Amino acid sequence: MSQQRTHVVVIGGGYAGTLAANRLRRRPDLEITLVNPRPDFVERIRLHQLAAGTGTATAGYDSLLGTGIGLLVDTATxxxxxxxxxxxxxxxxxxYDYLVYAVGSTAAPGSAVPGAAEFACSVAELEQAQRLRAALAGTAANAPVTVVGAGLTGLETAAELAEQGRTxxxxxxxxxxxxxSAPGRRAVAARLRRLGVEVLDTAVVGEVRREAVVLGDGTVLPxxxxxxxxxxxxxxxxxxxxxxxxxxxxxxxDETLTSVDDDRVIATGDAAAPSGQPLRMSCQAAIPLGAQxxxxxxxxxxxxxAAPIDQAFVGSAIxxxxxxxxxxxARRDDTPVKAFLAGRVAATVKEAICKSTLWQIRREAHKPGAALWLKGGRKAGTAAATAPR
Structure with missing residues (x-):
């Protein structure tokens, strides 16, 4: 009589979940199921390119998942x-016998700001980036586009659209x-100026309308x-x-990524809060977290x-x-230093970094246990920086 195999379900097929599913194949006796709402892997770090029409942002799971992993295209409720x-x-x-919780992150639509959820687009998920691309296609090339938020995603989106000739x-x-860092910030500001992006440093949005934004001081901008x-x-x-x-x-x-409620539930990626001190939302954090x-x-x-998590950051690529x-x-704890690289060489490095994320997942699929990462930044009982993505 055959013994029933241990079943591990991974909810979420992003950077952390897909890497985790592949790494679990270190034990060939496991049954592994990946549950994901889409049939394709989404490269979150390229969604601004998809929206601007300068690239694609999906890859087939057939090239990313190791042999024997089941894929269920559905949404866990x-x-x-x-x-x-x-x-x-x-x-x-x-x-399931064990559950890996890797649902990732999504947009915070600014529900406290009137009209934001109704009229603003996002680039946080595939469908939202597709909606933005369609909205842009339906407007004149010189029609004003407003990007709200100057974290890394906002910077990338504004620059990508401006380089395509958008206002x-x-x-x-x-x-x-x-x-x-202050020097890195000046380099970004200089690039945005060259692209013609109008930067409103201190302004805040009080309302979003169908064809306008209203600032906190009442100014209406088309x-x-x-x-x-x-x-x-x-x-x-x-x-x-x-x-x-x-x-x-x-x-x-806890610091082993085990739920404080149930030791059969392990969290990873953007949706994990180890010791209440989550790492910065990024694929740089998600891939090592998936392995751990x-x-x-x-x-x-x-x-x-189980070992406590131990990983470090190297910086941010914008x-x-x-x-x-x-x-x-950045330092290993994700705090920025003065050093930075800018220009076309930096663009080449950024593209190499983007490509390397899929390479790491495919390498883990080919050879479970192959993933390596920098350590010494986040150890048990310490917190990592949580600057917004």
Whole structure:
């Protein structure tokens, strides 16, 4: 009589979830199922290119997942930890022995700002970037476009659109590029000036209308298309399932990425809050976190003590159109230093970094356990910087 295989379900097929699923194949006796709402992998770091019409942002799972991993295209709607069952939008019920929670992040639509959720576009998810691309296609090339938010996503979106000849206004609401050093920030500002982007440093948006934005002081600015990049949120699955989360909805875990409620639930990527001190939302953090989440599951199955997470950052890579970029160097704890790289060389480095993310996932699929990452920045009991993406 054959023994039933241990079933590990990974919810979310982004950078962290896909890497984790591949790494779990270090144990060939596992049954691994990846649940994802789309049939294709989404390169989140290229969605601004998709919106601007300068690139694509999807890749086939057939080239990313290792042999034997099952892919269920569906959306998880509830986790019942009592019965270890996942309920989906299509009515499926999956039982699991271990669950890797890797649902990623999504846009924070600025619901406190009137009209933002209704009239502003986003680039946080594939469908939102496609909607933005369609909105841009329906407007004249010189029609004003407003990008709200000057984190890394806002900077990349504003520059990408401006390089394509769009008339772009960037509303910062505070500091331009808060994750950057002062010299790096000046380099970004110089590139935006060359691209013709109008930067409103201190302005804040009080209302979004169909064809305008209203600033906090009452000034009305025409805006044929408004792009909201001011902040990110996470899906509400953990909270809706009765699991403990932080204020944003990230699953609260210990330093081994294990849920504080259930040792069969392991979180990773943007939706994990280890010790209530989440790492910065980025693929730079997600890929090592995916590897470490898989290692926690494998350690538990082997009867070993799971290791606490230990990883470091190297900086931030910001594309500023196809011909420019800024590579901001940082300490291992993700705090920026004065050093940076800018210009066409930086653009080449940024593109290489983007390509390397898929290369790492494919390498793990080919050779489970191959993933390596820089350590020494985040160790047990320490917090990493959480500058907005």
């Amino acid at each position: 509830r986790i019942d930890t009592g019965t270890r069952t996942i309920h989906t939008a299509a009515g499926a019920e999956l039982t 772009v206004r960037l509303i910062c609401g505070g500091v331009l590029g808060p994750a950057l 805006s044929a298309v408004t792009v909201w990049t001011a902040g990110f949120g996470v899906p509400d699955l953990a909270r809706a399932s009765g699991l403990t989360t932080d204020e944003l909805g990230r699953l609260r875990t 989440a898989a290692d926690t599951v494998l350690s538990r199955l082997a009867g070993d003590i 594309s500023l159109g196809r011909r420019g970029a800024v590579i901001q160097v």
